[in-house]
Amino acid sequence: MTQVTLQQLAKELNLSIATISKALRDSHEISVSTKKRVFDRARELNFTPNPYAGSLRKKKSRTIAVVLPEVADNFFTLAIKGIQSVAEKKAYHVLIYLSHESYIHEQHILQNCRSGRVDGVLLSISSETREAGHVELLQAHNIPVVFFDRALEGSRTAKIVTNDVEMGYMAARHLLSKKCSRLCFFSLSESLPICKKRELGFKNALAEEGFPEQAVYYCTGDEEKDYQLILELLSSSRPPDGIIACVERIAIQVYLACQQLQIRIPNQLKMVAFSTLETAPILDPPLTTITQPAFEIGKAAAELLFKGIEKTNFNLENNTVVLPSILIERASTKVVSV
Amino acid sequence: MTQVTLQQLAKELNLSIATISKALRDSHEISVSTKKRVFDRARELNFTPNPYAGSLRKKKSRTIAVVLPEVADNFFTLAIKGIQSVAEKKAYHVLIYLSHESYIHEQHILQNCRSGRVDGVLLSISSETREAGHVELLQAHNIPVVFFDRALEGSRTAKIVTNDVEMGYMAARHLLSKKCSRLCFFSLSESLPICKKRELGFKNALAEEGFPEQAVYYCTGDEEKDYQLILELLSSSRPPDGIIACVERIAIQVYLACQQLQIRIPNQLKMVAFSTLETAPILDPPLTTITQPAFEIGKAAAELLFKGIEKTNFNLENNTVVLPSILIERASTKVVSV
DNA sequence: CTTATTTACGAAAACGTTTTCGCACAAGCA
DNA sequence: TGCTTGTGCGAAAACGTTTTCGTAAATAAG
Structure with a gap:
């Protein structure tokens, strides 16, 4: 048949x-x-x-692309779920592309999106991405783009993000309120806006309290090297007593390192992590998290994108939506009486 | 432009x-x-x-569909990663569809796949799926289908699965060797082959040892109800002292329930879970897992699918690949001296 | 009974490719 | 010179839709 x-x-x-x-x-x-x-x-x-015959004639594909750096990450899977929830209602199809944190990859993916394959793109940029050329080209082809979570600064289109500066600040203040005095911020990238913002909040909090030293470490992306970096830091002569992990992956690595080095959390080291880990409450110890509304971010991004797709006169620019994260306090930042 | x-x-x-x-x-x-x-x-x-013009002419879309019940699950995200890794090499595009554990949804998705939109389908069935009609229709349209992980029995096409019966058996024997005497198996569905197989292995192990009672509980899919079910069981007069969780989600819920009921693992209750949780080693206590080769399963499934797509004379039937899982022993099943 | 209007349908162009075939011309061979 | 072979390109069909426009018959209006 x-x-x-x-x-x-x-x-x-x-x-x-x-x-x-x-x-x-x-x-x-x-x-x-x-x-x-x-x-x-x-x-x-x-x-x-045949959908392609129709697409050809109508110049509409009823398909969107989701471009993200990594899929094995709770935040992104929840965001995908949010995106799918609205794509299903609209009867759109969803193509998934992974940039693997590589700018070159991301460029090629977006290049391909210009062919008419998709009606719109949801993008969470790689940690290497610093320029908006590739997304501007897409927009020049009348393909709407909406950033979610990892947005590119200075790009003229919609962004759905969370309150990163504020939460970086809150994370630091939280640790300070728990009597930490040697804070350390573990970042993923020097350029990635979300990391920069969280770092900025962190620094602001420290500056407010008159802390001169601002320990910020950047991971390489290489899991093995990152782990070594963490081990070195934690076993140095003057280790931090409070850590902020900018992303989920780092939080897990710090926990593993503490296990190996027999460092007790929260006694010797307190920790808060930007993460949507569903296992946070059952970790040893339960992890204090800055939890992003991942599902909602995906959902809102998709909804905005569809507005951009369906209403030709709808201007995505200046449509920045900030969905707030929440700090959930758990045992990893508990004050322990000595 | x-x-x-x-x-x-x-x-x-x-x-x-x-x-x-x-x-x-x-x-x-x-x-x-x-x-x-x-x-x-x-x-x-x-x-x-324009890819669609080409697709129309060539009757090839260079696109595959991945149909799965849920995306917020470590196993599936790793599998997607495996699939993507080979799709990228082959320069194929990947459409993701979620069945939300619903047979009706799954049917509609596969129906849509018959339109020429995709050259092949990777499918992990919903927990409600019992018949193969929808996949046979797809095959009748010359669209190759490969099952991964959750395969449908009696369907004439390739399957990439893991050794479920064996691991169900090993999980039970593991708990028995740790002096558990009241085992309980938490399943997701009475019909889902992977669950049935794991359950079978569990029962075989118990039968070998002459255990008459075989406590198997089926979750409803409703998170809240499932949690209540677990709470009731654990606080009953004769609670189990060893639990096997058939899927990741259940394992997390059991941990949460134990936290609430102040049941100590592994002292009062030991537990092993089928799961690829990357946080298993840092849970409280570290969780003994049956870890599936999720990435490899996705990869192998995609590779086989592409063979089916590219070689018209290649017969997918009777191509069942079994990639073994491993049991990783951690503290949740440790024998504690009283 | 003529003239407008409506109803129900068909012809054909268009979307942007790929591919088959044909053709003109040049070059090689006897 | 006549014949074959090869080279480089174009015309046109095909893929399966959607949509515009035309038109014949039926109905309504005058």
């Missing part, structure tokens, strides 16, 4: 292709009786219209 | 559309000099061929 087409239906029913097409779309031009004939036969033959 | 087409290139260069097309595909029919002219101009104009 091969694909059944309008042509075949037309031949079978002694009607023209145009009539079949219109009948299936329930056009008023076609009489009720013929519509019924067509519907019935189409159902019998399990007719499923 | 709008989409640039072969037509425009042809006009600019005073060549025919056919020549442009062939030149870009580096055909031997075209002279080296013209090819260069075409290449250069195409690059200048940032020509990106």
Whole structure:
């Protein structure tokens, strides 16, 4: 059995292709009786219209692309879920692309998106991305782009982000309020806006309290090296007593390092992590987290993108939405009486 | 700026559309000099061929669909990563669809896949799925299907699975060797093959040792109800002293319930879970897991699917690959001296 | 009974490719 | 010179839709 087409239906029913097409779309031009004939036969033959033929003609693909640096990450999977929830309602299809934290990869992916394959793009940039050229080219092709979470600064389109500066500040103040005096911020990238912002909040809090030294460490992306870096720091002569992990992955590595070095949390070291880990409450010890509204960020981004796709006069620029994160205090930052 | 087409290139260069097309595909029919002219101009104009026009003509979409019940799950995200790793090499595009554990949803998704939108489908069935009608229809349309992890029994196509019966057996034996005497198996579904198999292994182990009672509980899918079910069981007069969690989600819920009920693991209750949780080693206590080769399963499934797509004479049937899981022993099943 | 209007349908162009075939011209061979 | 072979390109069909426009018959309006 091969694909059944309008042509075949037309031949079978002694009607023209145009009539079949219109009948299936329930056009008023076609009489009720013929519509019924067509519907019935189409159902019998399990007719499923070729989407690409339609896309070609209508210049609409009913497909969006989601471009993200990594999929094995709780934040991104929740965001995908949020995106899917609205794509399903709109009957859109979702292509997933991974940049693997590489700018080159990201460029190629966006380049491909310019072909008419997708009607819009949801983008969370790689940690290497510093320029907006590739997204501007996309926009020049009239393909709307919405950033989610990891947005590019100075790019003229919508962004759905969370209150990173504020939460970086809160994380630091939280640790300070728990009597930490040697804070350390573990970042992913020097350039990535979300990291920079969280770091900025961290620094602001320290500056307020007159702390001169601001220990910020940047991970390399290489899991093994990052782990070594953490081990070295924690076993140095003057280790931190409070750590902020900018992303989930780092939090897990710090926990593992503490396990290996037999450093007790929260006694010797307190920790708060930017993370949506669902296992945070059952870790040893339960981890204080800055939890982002991941699902909602994905959902809001998709909703905005569809507005941009459906209403041609809708201007995505200046549509920055900030969905607040929350600090959930758990045992990893508990004050322990000595 | 709008989409640039072969037509425009042809006009600019005073060549025919056919020549442009062939030149870009580096055909031997075209002279080296013209090819260069075409290449250069195409690059200048940032020509990106419309994929749907090509798909329509060639009846190939270079796109596959991945259909899975849930995305917020470590196993599935790792599997997606494995799938992507081979799709990227083959320059294929990946559409993601979620069935939300619903058979109806799954049916609609597969129905849509028959339209020519995709060249092949990777499927991990919903917990409600019991019949293969929808996948047979797909195959009848010459669209190859490969199951991964959650395969449908009696379906005539390739499956990439893990050794579920064996690991169910090992999980039970492991708990028995740790002096547990009241085992309990928490399953997701009575019909889902992977659950049935794990359960079978569990029962086999118990039968071997002459245990008459075989406590198996089925979760409803409703998180809240499941949690209540677990709470009731654990606070009953005769609670289990060893639990096997068939899926990751249940394991987390049991940990949370134990936290609430102040049940100490492994002292009062030991536990092993089928899971690829990367936080398993830092849970309280570290969780003994049956860890599936999630990435490899996704990768192998994709590789097999591409064989089915590319070689028309390749028969996917009877291509069942079993990638073994491993039991990683951690503190949640440690024997504690009283 | 003529003239407008409506109803129900078909012809054909269009979307942007790929591919088959044909053709003109040049080059090689006897 | 006549014949074959090869080279480089173009015309046109095809993929399966959607949509515009035209038109014949039926109905309504005058």
